Amino acid sequence: xxEEDVFTEYTRSSFFSPDGLEATAPVFxxxxxxxxxxxxxxxxxxxxxxxxxxxxxxxTMVGLLYAVLDLNRNERVFEKYDxxxxxxxxxxxxxxxxxxxxxxxxxxxxxxxxxxxxxxxAVTMELLYYYALAHQDSFDVRWIxxxxxxxxxxxxxxxxxxxxxxxxxxxxxxVKSLHFNSKKNAIDKVTYFDTTSKREVxxxxxxxxxxxxxxxxxxxxxxxxxxxAKNAPELAAAASLGAIDVVSVRLWLxxxxxxxxxxxxxxxxxxxxxxxxxxxxxxxxxxxxxxxLWGGQExxxxxVVACDFYNSSAIAxxxxxxIVKTLMKDLLPEAVEAFRDAGVLDFCVQxxxxxxxxxxxxxxxxxxxxxxxxxxxxCAGDWVRMGDREFGAKGLCQERAFxxxxxxxxxxxxxxxxxxxxxxxxxxxxxxxxxxxxxxxxRAVNGNVLSNVDRLLGPISDGAxxxxxxx
Numbered sequence: 497x498x499e500e501d502v503f504t505e506y507t508r509s510s511f512f513s514p515d516g517l518e519a520t521a522p523v524f525x526x527x528x529x530x531x532x533x534x535x536x537x538x539x540x541x542x543x544x545x546x547x548x549x550x551x552x553x554x555x556t557m558v559g560l561l562y563a564v565l566d567l568n569r570n571e572r573v574f575e576k577y578d579x580x581x582x583x584x585x586x587x588x589x590x591x592x593x594x595x596x597x598x599x600x601x602x603x604x605x606x607x608x609x610x611x612x613x614x615x616x617x618a619v620t621m622e623l624l625y626y627y628a629l630a631h632q633d634s635f636d637v638r639w640i641x642x643x644x645x646x647x648x649x650x651x652x653x654x655x656x657x658x659x660x661x662x663x664x665x666x667x668x669x670x671v672k673s674l675h676f677n678s679k680k681n682a683i684d685k686v687t688y689f690d691t692t693s694k695r696e697v698x699x700x701x702x703x704x705x706x707x708x709x710x711x712x713x714x715x716x717x718x719x720x721x722x723x724x725a726k727n728a729p730e731l732a733a734a735a736s737l738g739a740i741d742v743v744s745v746r747l748w749l750x751x752x753x754x755x756x757x758x759x760x761x762x763x764x765x766x767x768x769x770x771x772x773x774x775x776x777x778x779x780x781x782x783x784x785x786x787x788x789l790w791g792g793q794e795x796x797x798x799x800v801v802a803c804d805f806y807n808s809s810a811i812a813x814x815x816x817x818x819i820v821k822t823l824m825k826d827l828l829p830e831a832v833e834a835f836r837d838a839g840v841l842d843f844c845v846q847x848x849x850x851x852x853x854x855x856x857x858x859x860x861x862x863x864x865x866x867x868x869x870x871x872x873x874x875c876a877g878d879w880v881r882m883g884d885r886e887f888g889a890k891g892l893c894q895e896r897a898f899x900x901x902x903x904x905x906x907x908x909x910x911x912x913x914x915x916x917x918x919x920x921x922x923x924x925x926x927x928x929x930x931x932x933x934x935x936x937x938x939r940a941v942n943g944n945v946l947s948n949v950d951r952l953l954g955p956i957s958d959g960a961x962x963x964x965x966x967x
Contacts, residue, residue: 504638504639514766564625574618578617578860579857580857582604585617604623623890626890641785671717686699710739711739715735730868731875734864739852740854741807743811743812744845745819745845747820748797760776766826767822773806776801779799812849878891887925
């Protein structure tokens with residue numbers, strides 16, 4: 497299957513607040529926008545895209561450039577950034593309050609799913625760098641063209657693995673516990689629950705385990721596997737970390753609503769109750785297969801809207817009907833007036849408690865490592881520390897989760913076959929593009945200067961923590 501069969505064209509997105517349209521994110525790929533070095537290219541291209549945020553406030557973003565260059569200078573410096581909150585870093589780097597409140601906070605609520613005062617400064621800077629500063633077109637977005645990710649990407653991959661490698665995919669099952677064999681220092685049994693048959697099943701003679709779990713799932717497995725917790729304390733530590741609630745809503749409307757962009761963000765609405773919010777016009781994104789959005793009906797009746805709420809603990813306490821009412825009264829028509837005349841023919845509300853990773857201040861050291869203390873157990877996921885296998889994609893990122901799965905398999909090959917025999921069998925990982933030259937030069941100069949200071953005076957120079965007084 498070709499990319500064009502799965503993904504839409506690159507698509508613009510809009511930010512809406514109670515004051516109206518705040519900003520529109522441009523598309524750089526394939527455009528005639530002048531390709532200036534990052535971040536100057538983004539500043540130039542978005543000069544007219546911000547409708548309300550003054551240029552003077554946007555210009556204060558330059559204070560973060562030094563932190564971007566300094567973040568990964570050494571482990572000690574990274575740990576200091578990780579212990580600080582993103583809000584502390586923004587304040588110390590001189591970002592205006594209006595820039596933080598009206599742009600960065602809403603962006604983080606839908607990018608890392610928490611406000612800046614609850615996020616690690618290190619992971620926040622990694623995300624902003626990867627998506628916004630690394631290259632001019634890094635923030636360009638494509639969406640699924642029809643059906644779902646599960647149907648178009650996951651299912652075909654599972655089918656290929658099943659046909660080619662005799663893999664048995666057990667859908668509708670979840671792991672209950674892992675049995676630790678002290679003589680082998682390995683996991684030799686896995687107990688899982690089959691939701692179809694409503695019974696527990698034991699797999700004997702297990703060769704290896706990849707824990708592709710978030711904090712909620714890991715907490716459940718570790719609590720049911722005391723010997724695992726005892727012999728892999730790093731997994732017990734990771735299980736103590738928090739996660740973030742998500743609420744997902746789909747609305748079938750009785751009329752079509754025209755919007756300037758199909759992907760949109762809610763910003764600063766009181767009705768969000770502290771959550772981040774997005775809405776997607778599926779009838780625009782999946783125009784060629786619109787009847788499938790209506791269950792195969794030949795004549796669809798109107799727009800289909802997918803709305804997601806992140807950091808949604810307060811929203812989740814509402815009834816399904818009240819969540820829909822909040823969208824149709826307090827959010828959608830305040831963003832796009834045409835929603836005011838639309839009615840809801842049907843809706844679906846799904847709650848996902850503790851569904852996504854929370855990169856809280858100081859959490860880096862507790863995040864699970866790719867290779868654990870147990871020889872045949874490895875971890876995969878966006879929150880996994882990859883060590884010397886680290887990848888350029890950062891933060892809450894499907895690409896990072898996918899690559900960590902490949903590297904988990906590669907690590908097991910080395911453990912099973914040995915480094916020399918495994919070398920020809922490991923799955924290659926395609927690296928992200930190299931940093932733009934001005935970033936590489938700036939990082940090198942910063943590292944050389946401060947490393948010399950450290951050698952002369954001791955490790956007292958901690959980048960932004962010294963320059964901006966953040967401790």
